[in-house]
Amino acid sequence: MERKNCMILALDVSDREEALKIAEEVSEFVDAIKVGYPLILATGLGIIRELTEFAPVIADFKVADIPNTNRLICEQVFKAGADAVIVQGFTGRDSLNACIEVASEYRKSVFVVSEMSHPGGAEFLQAVGEAIARMAAEAGAFGLVAPATRPERVKKIRGIIGDKLTIISPGVGAQGGKASDVIAAGADWVIVGRSIYKADSPKEAAHEIAAEIKAELRREN
Numbered sequence: 001m002e003r004k005n006c007m008i009l010a011l012d013v014s015d016r017e018e019a020l021k022i023a024e025e026v027s028e029f030v031d032a033i034k035v036g037y038p039l040i041l042a043t044g045l046g047i048i049r050e051l052t053e054f055a056p057v058i059a060d061f062k063v064a065d066i067p068n069t070n071r072l073i074c075e076q077v078f079k080a081g082a083d084a085v086i087v088q089g090f091t092g093r094d095s096l097n098a099c100i101e102v103a104s105e106y107r108k109s110v111f112v113v114s115e116m117s118h119p120g121g122a123e124f125l126q127a128v129g130e131a132i133a134r135m136a137a138e139a140g141a142f143g144l145v146a147p148a149t150r151p152e153r154v155k156k157i158r159g160i161i162g163d164k165l166t167i168i169s170p171g172v173g174a175q176g177g178k179a180s181d182v183i184a185a186g187a188d189w190v191i192v193g194r195s196i197y198k199a200d201s202p203k204e205a206a207h208e209i210a211a212e213i214k215a216e217l218r219r220e221n
Contacts, residue, residue, distance in 0.1 A: 001032050001056050001083065001109075003188065006213045007179075008032045008058065008168060009206070010193030011051070014042035020050060022202050027054040029206035032083070034191060036060040049081035056083040062113060064088035067098035074102040074110075084109035086145060089132035090125070096139050109142035114157055117147035117171030126153065133157045137164045143188075145170065148177030151185035158186030172209070174198075179209055180216040 009030045013019050023033055033055045039047060040059075048057050059082040063073050070087065077085045087099045089112045096112065103110045114136070115121055115129040125132075129146075136144055143166035146154045154169055161167075169187040171177035173195025182190055192209055199205035 001189075004031055006031065006183065006189050006217065007206070007210055008034050008189050008191045009055075009196055010034045010036075010060070010170065010191050011197060012036055012038050012193050013197055014038045016043040016047060016050075019043070019047060020054075022197050023051050023054040025203040026196060026206040029203075029210040030055055031189065032056045032058050034058040034060045034086075045076065045080040048077075052081050052083075057081065058084040058086060058111065060086045062086055062088050063099060064091050065095065066091075067094050070095050070098040071102050074099050078102065078106040078108050082108065084111055084142065086111045086113060088113050089136055090128060093135055093139060096135065096141070100139055100141060103142075111143045111145050111166075111168060112136040112141045113145045115147050115150070115153055116145075117149045117169075117175055117177065121147060122150070129153065130157065130160055133160050133165075137161045142166060143168055146187065148172045148179070148182040148187065148190055149175050151177070151181045151187075154182055154185040154187050179213050183213055183216045 059077045114133045115125045146157050148169035149171035166188045168189045169182045170191035172179050172190045172192045179190045196202050196205045
């Protein structure tokens with residue numbers, strides 16, 4: 001993915017026409033579109049290729065199974081046109097390796113969840129988040145998912161992995177995370193969903209958040 005606006009849209013709607021309309025409206029302000037089960041289950045995998053007309057697509061399936069099943073899932077994701085897939089790290093190195101091997105075959109990317117952004121994400125995953133981050137770096141993943149709602153955790157994980165991996169951070173907007181805070185903490189991209197797709201004007205909302213991110217990057221430089 002090309003880093004222009006440093007923002008990923010989490011397109012968690014379940015209607016095909018709505019998804020395509022929003023994607024087109026915000027395409028100039030986002031670097032990628034993240035889709036998950038709500039949209040895929042409602043419309044089918046074909047929506048991935050349709051969305052790639054507007055931006056690269058990340059399949060947020062949080063893949064978490066045995067190696068063979070992980071391989072089969074990732075194959076379907078990449079055949080459908082996704083540029084990246086999000087997987088869980090808690091299933092262990094062999095399961096993660098299977099995903100990375102498939103991604104390598106298709107010349108695509110794997111993001112590994114270190115911690116999740118909702119309050120319950122700190123209950124169990126935070127205790128192993130740093131170990132997962134190290135494993136992801138050693139395994140050759142492209143990046144990590146770390147919570148914008150807890151920028152201090154993003155900073156900690158960035159300190160562990162250095163510049164080896166890209167960090168994408170969900171939780172900006174509706175969940176309370178601030179784009180400027182998590183970019184300052186070390187995230188490369190912020191992930192924004194409801195604050196954009198539920199706005200009266202998704203385009204204007206995306207524009208405002210992109211401007212906030214760019215202002216923070218100018219302060220850093």
